[in-house]
Amino acid sequence: MTGNEQAVVGGGGPRSRVARKENALRRLAEDGDVWAATADATGVPCLVPLAFWWDGEAIWLSTRPTNPTGANMAATGQVRLALGTTRDVVQIEGTVRAYTAEELPDGVGDAFAAKDGWDPRTSDGRYDFYRVTLEVLRAYGTVPELAGRTLMRDGKWLV
Template sequence: MKIDTSPREPSRRRQDVLRRLDEEIDIWVASADADGLPCLVALWFVWHDDSVWLATRATNPTGRNLRDGRRARLALGDTRDVVLVDGDVETYAQRDVPAAAAEAFLAKTGWDPRRDSPSYAFFRVRPRAVQAWHEQHELPGRHLMKDGVWLA
């Protein structure tokens, strides 16, 4: 494939990232256990209150990794339209999740984990770093957030 577009400005990339976080429903979630064994799964998510909210069983490898490791890497897109989010994770039992976050998750996905198995938990991922690029020519300006602060 030939690159025939100009690189996007950082502000445009940020707008594109935020639009995708609002519109897309699935996100890749990468985590690791204490021994460094990686785990990669796709989960439904909602972008709410400047965070990515996920729900999965607290007892499965991803739930344990998110709870114990308190860090995750999230990814949207394919190899020609990439968004990577590195973030800090907070875990919420069903009874402790903020109602607004759970309701936003329900509104977007049509599923309410609070009414499912008690083993489900919510995980808030607060972005610390965000990268976004289309193709190789956008790699130099891919860093849009560092240390939790938007650069654009």
């Protein structure tokens, strides 16, 4: 358990919103995978873990465009992401733009591969990339942190 998780679980009181923002940014920089939730046009949900890279402004994901997650993100332009544990949650709602490997901005593919050690561009079959622009970010641990859990709204930090 990390120090932040211990503080939440150990009853040290709710973390400040500033501390939760710092923890969310640390998770974006350091965590290896994120849970990605999408839905198709009929509302059928799909939840999968994906490797990701945070470029300081947006989250980059990669999956096959034919997988439900890739198809849903391309069709709806929306995704919900979750980092952390049930006692240290970072939830993100974002808008998505899809890129083929050939369309990637300079440096994105290399940075993505360097973070995780996996390069979708060299995998068998086609993998697309998905740039997630953060619209809403919530961070909380237990019930005392539910109040004030929204730290970003409309893509702007509230803290």
